[in-house]
Amino acid sequence: MNRSLVLFIGLACAACAISQPSKQIDLARFQSERPDFGLTRGPDGWYLSRMNGPFGTDASSEMLRFPFRTGAAEQVTFGTGSHLGRDFSWDPASRRGCFVRSADIWCANWDGERWLDTAPLPDPVNTPGYEASPQIAADGSLYFSSMRDGGPGQGDIYRAVETDRGWQVVALGPAINSPGGEWNLALSPDNSMMVFEASGRATNLSPSGDLYLSCRIANEWQPAMPMNALNTEGSELDFRFTGPRSGIFSTARIGGGAVLRHAGPEHFAECDRM
Incomplete structure (x- = not known):
């Protein structure tokens, strides 16, 4: 499909697809x-990843609707x-859902009733490393996290674009990635904000993982800021936007469960002031 048409459709229906506060x-x-x-929020219900064991173990995750x-x-x-799988995301423009299974990113097409053409994405999106948290942006590009050779840190966030020559993958710059780990990202419906989990930063409340916010100005991601009003001594992760300035995420503790929590417009005010 023509990418300009996909972009138009995506912007037109983003609000209706993710409008529920x-x-x-x-x-x-x-x-x-x-x-x-x-x-x-998916095309036919709410999707959730649920582990079959305590957080911080090698327990597997199942996908529920x-x-x-x-x-x-x-x-x-x-x-x-x-x-089995986790990290589901839904793009209403392309009618495509992506998720993680066996440390690779998979995507499937929604025909209005069922999922079709389910397959892992090719190299260089998937590698022998661990790929996670796929998110299709409003411009049709794919953002994801990866623990792959040659990255700037322990885990990093990448942007991939599909071209006639295959997928072109580039790591985001130091405004987002660090020598520590960056994971579990989410993009706002208009692609103006990114929330992700970072570990090993001096600004973290928890070494294992805090939420960070980056604002996109003039097509450039700005230095990420810790969302300390949401962060705790546990691990905050898997943020998902439910509207332009709202979302849901989990707070987990090693050896235990995870609590779902809300985030409201007040937590994104820094981007509005830029």
Whole structure:
């Protein structure tokens, strides 16, 4: 599909696709005793990653879908027969959903009723390292995190563009990446803000992971700021925008579960002032 048409459609329907304010979402419906992450609005319901063991262990994650109104959760297989995975994201412009399975990024197409053409993305998006948190931006590019050879830190955030010559992948600059680790990113519907988790920074409240905010001005990502009004001594991760200035994320502790939490417009005021 022509990328300018995709961009137009994406901007036109971003508000309707992710318009429900986070304060209207009853998080108790999705919360369990196990670690729950990445609550995301998809084409046919709310998608959630749920670990089958304590946070901080090598427990696997399953993908669940909750109908929009009422009804019990059900496992999501994306047509592959396996419900294992995490980090789901949905792009209404391309009608594509992406997620992580077996340390690689996979994507599938939504035909209005079911997921089709599920497949891992090729090299150089996927590598022998660990790729995670895929997010399709309003311009059609793919942002993701990766623990790959040659990166600037322990884990880093990359931007990939599909061209006639294949995928072109570039690590974001020092405004985002550091010698520590950057993971679990999310982009606002208009691509003006990025929230991600960073570990090992001197500004962290928790060494294992705090949320950071970067504002995009004149097509450049600005130096990321810790979101200390949201950060705790636990690990904050898997932020998901539910509107232009609202979102949901999880706070987890090693050996325990994870609590779903809201973030409102006041937590993004720094970008509005720039």
